[in-house]
Amino acid sequence: MLDAFLAGAHQVFAFDTLTYMLIGSVAGIIAAAIPGFTVTMAIILTLPLTFAMEPLQGVSVMLSVYVGGYTGGLISAALLGIPGTPSSVATTFDAFPMARKGEPGRALSLGVWASFFGTVISTIVLIVAAPPLALIAVKLGPWEYFALIVFALTIVASLVGNSLIRGLIAGVIGLGIATIGPDPMMGKSRLTFDTDLLMPGLPFLVVLIGIFAISQLLSEVEIHGKKTNQALIPDVIDFKTWKVMREVLMAPVNLFRSSMIGVLIGALPGAGGSIANLLAYDQAKRSSKNPEKFGEGCADGVVASEAGNSATAGGGLIPMIALGIPGSAVDAILMASLMVHGISVGPRLIMDHADLAYGMFIAMIVSSLMMLVVCVASMRLFLRVTDIPKQFIVPTVIICCVIGAFALNNRVTDLYLLGIIGLVGYGLKSLDYPLAPLVLGVILGPIAETNLRRALMSDPDWTTFFTRPISAILLAAALLSVIFSVRSILKMRKKNRPATDEQDGD
Amino acid sequence: MTVKVTEAAAADTGVSAASRARTELARLISYIVFGGVSVVLSSMAAGLPTSRWEPLGAGTFPKLVFALLAVLCLIAAVRSIIEIVRAGGLAGVGAAFTQWLYVRRVAIGLFVLFAVYLGVLPWTGFSLASFVFLLIVQLMIAGVSRRTVIQSIIAALIFSVGLNLLFAEVFNVFLPRGVLFAG
Numbered sequence: 001m002l003d004a005f006l007a008g009a010h011q012v013f014a015f016d017t018l019t020y021m022l023i024g025s026v027a028g029i030i031a032a033a034i035p036g037f038t039v040t041m042a043i044i045l046t047l048p049l050t051f052a053m054e055p056l057q058g059v060s061v062m063l064s065v066y067v068g069g070y071t072g073g074l075i076s077a078a079l080l081g082i083p084g085t086p087s088s089v090a091t092t093f094d095a096f097p098m099a100r101k102g103e104p105g106r107a108l109s110l111g112v113w114a115s116f117f118g119t120v121i122s123t124i125v126l127i128v129a130a131p132p133l134a135l136i137a138v139k140l141g142p143w144e145y146f147a148l149i150v151f152a153l154t155i156v157a158s159l160v161g162n163s164l165i166r167g168l169i170a171g172v173i174g175l176g177i178a179t180i181g182p183d184p185m186m187g188k189s190r191l192t193f194d195t196d197l198l199m200p201g202l203p204f205l206v207v208l209i210g211i212f213a214i215s216q217l218l219s220e221v222e223i224h225g226k227k228t229n230q231a232l233i234p235d236v237i238d239f240k241t242w243k244v245m246r247e248v249l250m251a252p253v254n255l256f257r258s259s260m261i262g263v264l265i266g267a268l269p270g271a272g273g274s275i276a277n278l279l280a281y282d283q284a285k286r287s288s289k290n291p292e293k294f295g296e297g298c299a300d301g302v303v304a305s306e307a308g309n310s311a312t313a314g315g316g317l318i319p320m321i322a323l324g325i326p327g328s329a330v331d332a333i334l335m336a337s338l339m340v341h342g343i344s345v346g347p348r349l350i351m352d353h354a355d356l357a358y359g360m361f362i363a364m365i366v367s368s369l370m371m372l373v374v375c376v377a378s379m380r381l382f383l384r385v386t387d388i389p390k391q392f393i394v395p396t397v398i399i400c401c402v403i404g405a406f407a408l409n410n411r412v413t414d415l416y417l418l419g420i421i422g423l424v425g426y427g428l429k430s431l432d433y434p435l436a437p438l439v440l441g442v443i444l445g446p447i448a449e450t451n452l453r454r455a456l457m458s459d460p461d462w463t464t465f466f467t468r469p470i471s472a473i474l475l476a477a478a479l480l481s482v483i484f485s486v487r488s489i490l491k492m493r494k495k496n497r498p499a500t501d502e503q504d505g506d
Numbered sequence: 507m508t509v510k511v512t513e514a515a516a517a518d519t520g521v522s523a524a525s526r527a528r529t530e531l532a533r534l535i536s537y538i539v540f541g542g543v544s545v546v547l548s549s550m551a552a553g554l555p556t557s558r559w560e561p562l563g564a565g566t567f568p569k570l571v572f573a574l575l576a577v578l579c580l581i582a583a584v585r586s587i588i589e590i591v592r593a594g595g596l597a598g599v600g601a602a603f604t605q606w607l608y609v610r611r612v613a614i615g616l617f618v619l620f621a622v623y624l625g626v627l628p629w630t631g632f633s634l635a636s637f638v639f640l641l642i643v644q645l646m647i648a649g650v651s652r653r654t655v656i657q658s659i660i661a662a663l664i665f666s667v668g669l670n671l672l673f674a675e676v677f678n679v680f681l682p683r684g685v686l687f688a689g
Contacts, residue, residue, distance in 0.1 A: 052679070165578060169540065169582060172578060176568065176571050190565065191551065191568060218613040218617060221612040221616055222613050389648065391647035392661055395643035396661070398643075403669065419620060419621055422617075432533075457559075
């Protein structure tokens with residue numbers, strides 16, 4: 001274990017890796033500071049740049065973008081009242097009023113420190129939890145794995161978006177997309193209509209770029225009425241860096257609770273920072289002696305939201321490293337980046353590539369330190385990023401998406417797929433379909449199929465899925481997640497209908 | 507005064523119900539499309555030959571997945587129809603669709619340009635196609651003025667020729683040169 005740890009550390013602390021990580025950290029912060037530019041898009045754009053790197057070096061750079069991105073969303077949330085990413089929605093509740101009251105520097109420093117401590121706490125939990133979980137996971141058979149994927153997809157569908165049925169449809173569309181092309185066991189061609197375009201299957205990364213990035217960029221140029229008045233960034237900002245650090249550490253319960261909420265939410269497939277920040281904020285408000293101060297510039301609110309969303313980074317890596325099930329779209333991209341290098345991600349990762357797994361843990365800690373240093377040293381510069389006009393960002397990012405899709409296989413046909421999938425993604429987004437279940441469906445589809453077929457090759461009896469205890473528990477949990485989701489929607493609908501007759505959440 | 511407020515509230519509720527019905531119609535169309543496609547794909551998958559070596563062949567999993575998708579789409583479609591009826595029908599669908607297109611006019615224009623860009627990319631090569639695409643899109647979003655033209659030309663050069671050079675020289679990723687310039 002020590003050897004693997006040192007081997008991982010050796011790779012992460014190499015000069016070129018640290019340089020790339022520093023660039024990644026800055027890029028992540030800048031990207032997320034731009035309203036409408038999500039952490040996922042930043043990671044997608046980083047991906048082609050990592051193809052030429054060593055696997056650990058590439059993943060470390062992506063982790064630095066990831067950690068930086070979670071913090072960058074804070075800038076526009078605090079100063080403009082616009083969440084830079086969905087993960088910083090709750091940050092606007094208190095950071096923006098605090099900035100409006102003349103303390104923008106304190107609001108930003110609170111967020112940066114909370115993000116730093118949140119990431120560190122989540123990484124410690126990751127280091128403690130992932131190896132034992134992986135040891136249990138290698139003992140799971142194909143029945144349990146298949147049930148786990150069913151559970152993951154139902155959880156994603158019920159937690160993400162406004163509608164369970166659309167979440168389920170999106171997840172199953174993802175599974176369907178994954179069945180196009182050669183089958184994962186025998187390589188037999190399926191559903192290709194004998195076209196060269198579909199013959200090799202739909203590459204996961206092209207689907208990911210099309211679904212998330214292209215659809216988001218098209219949405220960015222929609223014109224909904226007049227532009228809202230954006231607040232101007234004040235010329236003089238006092239960050240009070242060290243005073244704020246003490247302030248954050250003087251409220252350890254809030255910090256720890258919010259971070260743990262982030263870890264747990266992050267570890268649930270599909271439920272990422274966008275849920276964690278709201279849940280951590282809600283819990284901080286409920287537990288506060290002065291809940292009435294929340295929403296008016298309360299420090300605890302900023303700390304809860306930022307610690308909560310940043311802690312999902314470490315939490316999301318737990319199921320990915322231990323089980324090979326990505327917790328979010330970003331984790332799916334990290335997983336795909338390792339798969340591009342021929343490394344299969346699953347419970348055997350820690351055993352077969354221990355240096356890589358421990359290197360990822362170290363990279364998380366280094367990334368959070370870099371984010372802190374970069375933010376403390378140059379936050380003033382990042383504030384100007386929010387002024388970059390859309391006309392430069394949108395087409396440039398589209399070009400970067402094209403490069404990313406092409407560089408994977410050097411195939412022009414992948415670019416045509418990118419265009420088609422981007423259009424479909426935009427249509428789905430316009431109709432309020434959640435996109436995360438679709439992407440997870442695409443990556444989990446071949447794993448689900450392989451395990452289903454292996455299970456039935458070992459024992460053709462379907463009832464084995466219900467007689468093996470872990471498999472049965474997971475399938476029951478999947479069913480319960482759907483039932484609870486339907487129940488809570490019906491409850492909410494009952495509550496809302498007499499007042500407004502307005503709802504959206506079937 | 508109270509009457510006016512009640513009337514306004516009733517009008518708001520009416521507008522919201524009509525708007526909800528229109529949104530549900532759009533979703534209903536998507537359910538029908540996905541459901542129809544999944545029925546076709548499910549039957550195609552069912553036609554794949556079974557395996558001698560295992561109980562499930564190559565077609566079983568896609569057959570199950572697309573059958574499940576068809577069922578989900580059917581449930582969603584029934585729910586949508588109920589919602590549309592409950593919201594009182596589909597008044598003003600044509601006008602709402604026009605408004606939908608109007609809000610998305612730049613996005614639609616951007617996609618059309620993107621499709622053309624992808625179409626000509628193999629012929630003209632990355633640098634030229636990207637330069638023209640970037641220039642047109644930037645001017646489409648920002649509007650045409652002397653300042654925006656100069657800014658757009660500089661940005662387009664950096665992110666077309668510059669990116670091409672960066673990827674070729676630093677990352678050894680060679681982007682399409684184009685049939686016309688392949689020599």
